[in-house]
Amino acid sequence: MKTGNWDINVGRFFPIVLCLWTAILCLSAGRPLEAATLVPIDVEIIFLSQKVDLPPALSNIDSVPDDAGLMGARIAIGDNNTTGRFLKHKYSLIEETLAADANVAEAFARLASEGGKVFILDLPASSLDIVRNHAKAGQSLLFNTRATDDRFRSKDCHDFLLHTIPSRAMRTDSLAQYLITKRWKDWLLIVGSRPEDELFAQAIRKSAKKFGADIIKEKKWTGEHDARRTAQTEVPLFTQGIDYDVLMVADEIGDFGDYLMYRTWTPRLVAGTQGLVAKAWGRPIEQWGAAQLQERFLKESNRWMLSRDYAAWAAVRTIGEAVTRTKSGSTEEIRKFIASDKFQLAAFKGRKLSFRTWNGQLRMPVAVMSARSVVAQPPLKGYLHQRTELDTLGLDKPESSCGK
């Protein structure tokens, strides 16, 4: 396990500048006024993704698109290049998708030996662990755009691992802030049988404690029946005799959560992984110019933008922003700038985003959404923090051993 403060320089860095022409070549003569001397920079970003074998979920109305994450990265590359055109900066994306049973360590080593320095890691947690253990400090800049596991933000850290996808804790904290603001404090927690469901449940329990909700009762959903057919008879009995405000569900793959809604014994709301959800991105987000990004994404991809796409977009834009501001393609310069208080990213969330220095998490508002509307966008008014109220969501510095 590697732990370390990613904002302290402990390693060697290699430039990702692949070409440096003389400045004279960049200027075209004959214009009335001439641009300042520009040094060309080529930035190569590797998008490393992996397929995952998922068991069939009972709710099969939305399948995960094959290009989830990738389309977000591609659109951000386009954005970076549109900007880069004016500065002679060029960005390219090397795309690699691994099979579910691929040797991740080997793939990563190969890409690194071919000169890969900046990685967008659209990987499941187990594969992120492999990369984390193989990446040498100082040699690469890694962006986790998929794994929401809190352990990567609390103990399983890496000096140069940044996270642009919100953690489970950020998502459940966001939900908790909203539910507590509404005074819906008594929760019934229903947890699915997969390991990720338990991790989401842990995050819910922690958020409940942090913001003052009570988990009245916890129940396990074992999924012995096809809920599509039997929910009407099963769910009322399953929720009978319990007095609660909100049914919190932990069902990450969408196996049964959707079938809890409207079927509870008493008329109660469902929140968590289904019903009212808190996510980095979703279809209803349109404020703060987000409609423009949604429109661009839809046009390019023929589907709606997912949180994984948003995280990959934000990662590639982070690199673009750092290169633009530092006018440098060196990994070290980029990393230093991202860690500095000068870094800010406008990312359609109504305020500038920056990275937490202790664990590399991109701090951001996390929208609380129903299927067709944004209900709230925590951090909400009244939740204060000495640093920034964005740090009321997710693991705060004292809760994380990263960077110590």
Added chain:
Amino acid sequence: MIKTTFSAFLFLLTFTAAATAQTAYVTNEKDDTLSVIDLTKMEVITTIEVGQRPRGVYLSPDNKTLYLCASDDDTIQEIDVETLKVRHELPSGANPETFAISADGKRIYTSNESDNVVTVIDLENRKLAGQIDVGVEPEGMAVSPDGKIVINTSETTNMAHWIDSDSLEIFDNSLVDQRPRHAEFDSEGKQLWVSAEIGGTVSVFDVKNRQEIAKIPFAIKGIHKDRVQPVGIRLSKNGRYAFIALGPANHIAVVDAKTFEVTKYILVGRRVWHMAFTPDQKKLLTTNGVSGDVTVIDVDDLKAVKSIKVGRFPWGVAIRP
């Protein structure tokens, strides 16, 4: 239709009765309407239906024609201010957000936010005169008083692009803070002011060498700095003040245009984006999107004197003598 005609008729009556009254035109983004305000009475005298999602709005230099972006109709509408009828729809390119008119009234430069281009329209023959590739999500537009330089700001590229109006080519780019929304030249064309909404700053450039000469931060007691988001900029002709609309901070910053110091914050309606002076520069109107109203500021006293209810999400405002 009947309603509109009748309203227009009523307006004509009112207008004839007070021919000297200053008139303000406010685009209501989520109502697809234009509110017409009589500034003597300080009230809305008529509301007309315009194209979908009206945003940027300006008058022609002779004050006879009102232009507005009907973003979702992919056009700029040309409205006769006497009849309040749409005379023409101009070839603006897709999704125009806002625009600038050259001082000679011959050209419109508009930003097409989903296509990363600026479109040039020749107003004499109402034809497309060119398109210029700019950064991601272009928005703010300005033309220098001599008409030689056109500025576009791109929100995701975070630049002000300097465009030569003869060659229609970009000759320089200035990086500013995150999400630049608006650009404004001073009356002499010596300075360019650019607001960065998410960055929370306004940058001032010397037009001659395009160097940044000031970056103005804002701080309002009791409001988190991330909510202080500068958008609209208006500079008084006498060079004394800059007024900066601070979005969800619900205030207008009054800046000493000589020292670049903020001297005062004036409380207005919610989510204030754009502004316009009355032609005598004695009053300043602000569009407050979330509260759906317009605040009238007395420029001598630097005080908000009146709030006028308009439609849903007022975006821009233009004022006719």
